Amino acid sequence: MSSQIGTKVTVNTSNINFFLAKLDRILNLKILNALAFPLTLVTLITFLTSFFLHFSPTIYFALFNLMALNLFFVNAKLYHIFKIKNYVPVVSINNTLSNIQSGNQTEIGSLLDYDTCRIFKPAYLSDPDSFFIALSKTSQVRFIFYKAGISLQELVGVSTATTIDQVFLSSAKMAGGFEQKLIGSSDLFWGFYETSNNLRRFFADRNLKEDDVYNLVFWEKTIWDEEQKKRHFLDPDHWISTGGIGKSWSAGYTQNLDIYAKDMTEIIAKGLARYSVISRMELVDTMQTILTKNHSHLIMVGEAGVGKKSLVREFAKQVLYGKVMPSLRYRRILELETGALLAGASQKEGEVELRFKSILDDACRAGNIILFIDDIDALLLEEGQGSVNAAQVLIPYLESGALQLIGATTPEKWHKICANSKINNYFNKLVIPEGDENVTLRILQDLSFQFEYKYKITVTYQSLKEAYRDAKKYIPYKAFPAKAIDLLEESCIKAQNMGLKVLSPEIIQKTISQNTNIPVQEASGNEKDVLLNLENFLHQRVVGQDDAVKAVANAMRRARAGLESGKRPVASFLFLGPTGVGKTELSKALAESYFGSEQNMVRLDMSEYQNDDAIYKLLGNDNDAGGYLTKPIREKPFSLVLLDEIEKASPDILNLFLQILDDGRITDNLERTIDFTHTIIIATSNAGSEIIRERAAEGNSSNKEFAKILLDKLLRDGIFRPEFVNRFDSMITFDPLSEFQIREIAELMIKEIQKKLLTERDRKLEVTSQAVTKLASLGFNPQFGAREMRRVMQEQLENFIAKKVLGDEEDKDTPIVFDVGDIEE
């Protein structure tokens, strides 16, 4: 039956593929396939028994009919496997496309795959919405919705508002782009998506942009579809061999090598390796090209986590199955375990070299080895305890051509190896770049099947995207794809432990939050309230200083709302004010609220960096693991950096901070880039304190006008350079503390002491109001701020408590009472 649908495209449902689709469904029936084996078994047994026993005619009648049935089934299965599953249309998709685009009427029915043929009805041609609904029930499109985390119920009421011929045209282009022979239901899904604004809006409302939907279709086509298809008998890949007995007999034994190396080809053959190199096959091809040349060795250079070992595994797989040039086929790829080689060998000098030599001799003698050494720098650079320089041992073997070597290392180590020896001349270098977003997502999609199987959990597309996004933002010192893979796997484990069946983006956020102590999730519930009322939270630790608290709270709200640029620190402040007024306390409160703990703070006293060569203290020397500034930030990129007395630092050091404040990055002593884009930087200074105190004494607190006057003075006096001050987000002046504020501070300090006494000594402390007033008046000193109050607390209250506790005069249940009479003047 031919159905006309538009001006260009027709669908003839009498095409053979529609008919074969029905047969395919019947012959795929599980019950049919399940009956085959017992049926054959019964027939065979009866047939064989008939030679020894004499059966009745009825039994013979049944036997011959059973045999006929078996042979009929064999015929049917052969037809199914070789014809039905191997259906190839007469016309090609590209020719059909050209025909449509030329404006000719084109029959497209013969190009539809079986899934589509089974659900297709002529009535759909005038009813695209029903067609789309029917399409969404095919296995391919169900996979797409499943991975997108969208249930089919959500489609109810959605009108596609498109035409069938547009859909077919777009789907044919999609299928042609993948060099397919047939148009599948996922191609038609894409056709609907691309031509329907309503569907685009439907997915956009669920945070799925065009790229995301394309990735989902790609996922279905390249990975899931391949997993579903059983390898066809006529596919040469079904009959690949792994080299044969004769091949292995022509190679030598490798006794020493087997102790210190593991056979990657054997591990691949057993299916024990978990890796993915999807979208990176061109790198594997390059490896093959390099190693096919005689006497050539390969060095793979890339940051840790870019996938060097995965590429070697894929190369090993190709070598194992002979999918390489003849000179490389069926060889053994052994990975040297450098740890085992170096372990226990430090007693005797030269023992490692001897071991290494014996391994290399074995490899040469075997004649079919490609040796892979991961972190080859451990054998070529003598750095740190336990390392050796075995370059001189290795070079003769590299020259001989009796074995081939693949090494892997980081760019930084390779640079050092090249500087220290000539061994780099023997290697061909292959740079392995970090995976970009597309490559990483494809790899995550590929590996997600393994995680789903292992952890019994469904991984949605959104969780893959979240893993990529969070890994990029919060794990700056590792490379893709490894950091995203690790984050995804850790989240799967977490979800499994929580008893969940679906991995959602929120679990990924929780995982990264736990690892970094940063609140990654979108602010919700209590946290929103806290953020909106952040000033109150900060005032729990900082008395007064309303302007400072407000400026800091605003910056944090901007950061949690996702408005930070990502190219500079999260926020940077210059705190000016007398000593003891709360500059450091506010910094600590900020570190606690934004980074989860006061411990996530790097505090530097800039008065120690008054000389120009003190810069090496911050960045590190050549021999150091890092400086006082770079090392902690490298280890904990999410930290608050507090620079006390910044005006005392040398001009060179201030220049360093110009770069940090502007660019969010500096380079350390080992030429590594240190990322400050996740830090908050606070510089404090007592400069201008006199003016601030004078103004306070007049009864005026700081305001914007005063801030300008103060700034002008500081610039005129040369305390700071304009370009330095200009780089801060905000310059905040702290007022001296009033007597009333000192009393508040006294109350805070007393509460702290009460809490500590109760926790550690299980004793209660009561301080009378008069005593508090008296303490506050003793502790009030505009020159020294809250520190004077601290000293008074220690001298008066803490000494009193200590005497009471050690004296042991009273019952432990009796509270310790401190009254004004207990104060010593």
Add this chain to the structure above:
Amino acid sequence: MEGLLTKTVILSFLVWWYIEFPKQFFTLSRLILRNILANFSLGQIMRTLFSPWRRIEAQSASGTPKDRWDAFTFNAISRLVGFMMRIGLLIAALIVVFGFLVLWLIAVCLWVIFPFLPLILSLYSLRFL
């Protein structure tokens, strides 16, 4: 309608069996034979028929006549062992290939009547009624 479908099925099957399937059958046979030969690595066996077993060879360290004689004897034994192992493998490979070829010939002979065998057997069963 159903009668038409049945006729289409039978016709489609017969067309496929007698015109398309032979090509596919030869392709499949070629793949299977190649796989068998690859698993035995016949080419490699022939090339290394007299090579030392697993490349185990002795060298004369001192160069004295006795040392050289010892090395020669050792290497001869190694080659003999290699030869015997490989000949055994060669014979096994030839047996497997022969068996495959026999089965293949039977399949080719049956090919002509195979689609009709179910009908023939069914009709034959009637004589037992």
